[in-house]
Amino acid sequence: MAEHNGILLESGTNELEIVEFEVNGSKYGINVIKVKEIIQPVAVNPIPHSHQYIKGIIQLRGEVLPVIDMRQVLGSHPAETNTQEKYIVSEFNQQKVVFHVDNVSMIHRVSWDQIEKPSDMYQSNHTKVIGVIKRKDEMLLLLDFESIILEINPETGINVGMVKKLGPRERSVKKLVVAEDSPLLRQLLSDTLTEAGYDQAEFFENGQDALSYLESLAAGQSKVEDHVQLVITDIEMPQMDGHYLTRKIKEHQALKKLPVVIFSSLITDDLKHKGNKVGADDQISKPEINQLIHSIDRYIL
Numbered sequence: 261m262a263e264h265n266g267i268l269l270e271s272g273t274n275e276l277e278i279v280e281f282e283v284n285g286s287k288y289g290i291n292v293i294k295v296k297e298i299i300q301p302v303a304v305n306p307i308p309h310s311h312q313y314i315k316g317i318i319q320l321r322g323e324v325l326p327v328i329d330m331r332q333v334l335g336s337h338p339a340e341t342n343t344q345e346k347y348i349v350s351e352f353n354q355q356k357v358v359f360h361v362d363n364v365s366m367i368h369r370v371s372w373d374q375i376e377k378p379s380d381m382y383q384s385n386h387t388k389v390i391g392v393i394k395r396k397d398e399m400l401l402l403l404d405f406e407s408i409i410l411e412i413n414p415e416t417g418i419n420v421g422m423v424k425k426l427g428p429r430e431r432s433v434k435k436l437v438v439a440e441d442s443p444l445l446r447q448l449l450s451d452t453l454t455e456a457g458y459d460q461a462e463f464f465e466n467g468q469d470a471l472s473y474l475e476s477l478a479a480g481q482s483k484v485e486d487h488v489q490l491v492i493t494d495i496e497m498p499q500m501d502g503h504y505l506t507r508k509i510k511e512h513q514a515l516k517k518l519p520v521v522i523f524s525s526l527i528t529d530d531l532k533h534k535g536n537k538v539g540a541d542d543q544i545s546k547p548e549i550n551q552l553i554h555s556i557d558r559y560i561l
Contacts, residue, residue, distance in 0.1 A: 272507035272538040274500055278368045278393070280400060281348065281361040284336035288361075289368070289393065289402045291496060293526055296349045296356070298364050311412045315360055320349065327358045333388065333408055352525040353406060353416065353546055368393075368400070375402060375498040377441075377465065390441055391498045402498075406525050406546065407444055418448040418547045420455045426550060429457040434489045434560045436461040439470040439505060441497040445546075449492075456553045467493060467500030471508055478514035488518060489560040492552070495524040503538050510539035519559040523552050 278289035279298070304316035304327050315327040327347065344363040349356065375391035391402035410417040423429075436453070438461050440446045446463050453461050464470040470493070477484045491509065493502035500508075502522055509515045519541040527535070527545035535543040542555045 272503045272534075274372050274504035275369060276372065276496075276501065278370060278400070278402070279348065280365045280368060281330075281346070281359075282363040282365065283330045283334050283361055286334075287365075287398060287400050288330075288334075289400045290348065290350070290359075290405060291402075291526075292367060293531065294350045294352045294405065296351050299347045299349060301345050301347055301360065313408070313412055318347075318358060320358075323356065325349070325356050325358050327360055328408065328412070329360050331360075331362075350405070351528070353409060355409070355416070357409065359405075368395070372497065372501045372504070373468070373499050377498050390496075404442055404444075407442060410444070416547060418445065418452055418549045420451050422547075422549045423452050423455040423553060426456065426553060429455075431459065432457045432561075434458065434460065434556075435487060436556070437470055437474065437488050437491045438463045439465075439467050439491070439493040439497060439502065441465050441494060445494075452549050452553075456556075458553075458556060462488075466497040467502055467505030469499070471500065471505055474509065474515055474518075475512070478512065484514055484518065490556060491518055491520045492523050492556075493520065495522060495526050503534055506535065506540050507538040521552065521555050521559070 277292040279292050279295050280287055280289055302318050304318055306316040307314060313328050313332045315329040317324050317326055342362055346361055346364045348359040348361060350359060370393060375393050378389050378392060388403050388407060389401045390404040393400040393402060436458055438449060440449060450461065450463065464473065477487050493505050495502040502524060506520045506522065509518055509520055521542045521544065522535045522540045523544050523546060525546045527543045532543055541559060544551045544555060
């Protein structure tokens with residue numbers, strides 16, 4: 261499969277392209293935007309006393325990259341010799357990593373509204389599945405790669421300590437709407453926003469629920485700005501992604517004045533134009549929570 265450098269989809273269409281891969285016979289997916297290239301396995305240098313998910317490190321065109329064994333991540337038995345194994349070289353959260361998988365098969369184009377939220381029966385704050393895609397007689401599981409990296413190295417994630425470095429802050433009466441599908445990141449965001457003084461935040465697990473809430477406010481007698489002063493949204497979310505949510509807000513007569521800040525692992529120089537196109541007021545890469553707080557301050561204080 262060829263290297264992925266281009267932007268394959270227009271912004272604000274609520275669509276994404278997914279690279280399908282296999283681990284122990286099950287099918288999983290990763291957003292193609294996160295995939296830099298797919299290569300044949302190369303020799304790995306083991307790292308003593310590293311995390312159990314880390315297979316070791318490789319050198320790829322002068323860069324030293326960690327290799328994550330997806331069989332370990334997903335609790336599968338040790339791999340047998342497999343000539344179809346692949347390395348998925350990924351970049352998100354301002355870092356590059358390599359995922360070792362059993363096979364990479366194809367790319368699917370799907371709409372976010374085709375991706376179902378995992379059932380509460382098997383979902384928890386530490387689940388690695390954020391969406392289920394039904395395809396004829398099989399299912400494709402969309403994984404939360406950010407939480408996998410966070411489990412390996414908690415220092416790469418959002419934490420209250422970052423906000424404390426901003427110094428003492430007063431409590432704000434300003435109200436926020438936050439769309440974030442990951443239960444773990446919702447809790448981390450809640451903790452850090454509260455530490456920053458923004459404890460009046462309404463959280464939603466996807467863009468559709470957030471938009472429905474905002475539209476219900478717009479249908480009321482009072483101004484929307486009396487109830488919400490700013491919207492924070494992730495990009496990757498089942499039902500409705502953050503780019504489409506931003507576009508719908510900016511096209512809505514009663515909502516368009518609301519500042520929208522996109523806070524996502526997919527914010528890079530190459531991808532910022534997608535947020536600009538749908539009218540985002542600011543775009544900040546996870547886990548830069550301090551930059552997010554400064555952005556909130558700038559738009560609503």
